[in-house]
Amino acid sequence: MKNDRLYKIIVSAMLAALCCVATMLIRIPSPMNGYVNLGDAIVLICGWILGPIYGAAAAGVGSMLADIFAAYPHYAPGTLLIKASVAIIAYFLFKLLKHNKKQHTAIALAISGIAAELAMAVLYFFYASLILGKGWAAASSIPGNLAQGLVGVIVGSALYMLISKSKALPELFKE
Numbered sequence: 001m002k003n004d005r006l007y008k009i010i011v012s013a014m015l016a017a018l019c020c021v022a023t024m025l026i027r028i029p030s031p032m033n034g035y036v037n038l039g040d041a042i043v044l045i046c047g048w049i050l051g052p053i054y055g056a057a058a059a060g061v062g063s064m065l066a067d068i069f070a071a072y073p074h075y076a077p078g079t080l081l082i083k084a085s086v087a088i089i090a091y092f093l094f095k096l097l098k099h100n101k102k103q104h105t106a107i108a109l110a111i112s113g114i115a116a117e118l119a120m121a122v123l124y125f126f127y128a129s130l131i132l133g134k135g136w137a138a139a140s141s142i143p144g145n146l147a148q149g150l151v152g153v154i155v156g157s158a159l160y161m162l163i164s165k166s167k168a169l170p171e172l173f174k175e
Helices: 004-025 040-070 073-099 105-131 135-165
Strands: 028-030 034-037
Touching: 004 040, 034 135, 040 073, 040 105, 040 135, 073 105, 105 135
Parallel strands: none
Antiparallel strands: 028 034
């Protein structure tokens, strides 16, 4: 395909917008100073489908915009980097597990998603603790972030399995 790069940019922009909307559309307030949403499912899908560069950009920008629009601008810079990192971790672990051909796709998705979301919880703790100055009080957000991550892994894995079985993705995004 002659316009592979342009196609990836367009899909990345669409997934960034979907990530923002999924984060903002279903917001269940959490007593842990945040909310649970479907944004992490899209963050993981960005990594699994788009790879480390386009996936990180789509996940980071989409999630950051959700923080800005949802009146959490103090989290926006951290979210940009943290969600980009989640997409990168999910991508590389998924590819590593699938490359061995010993792992079923669902298991590879679960393992890579869980590892990426654990990293998310730890990174948000450090961001809130060190950058936002909350100290050890930032630890109170860990259970909420872990719940957020679990929802992301379950929904993201299910969506990925559906998308990969459909003809929605051109060969450009497949191995």
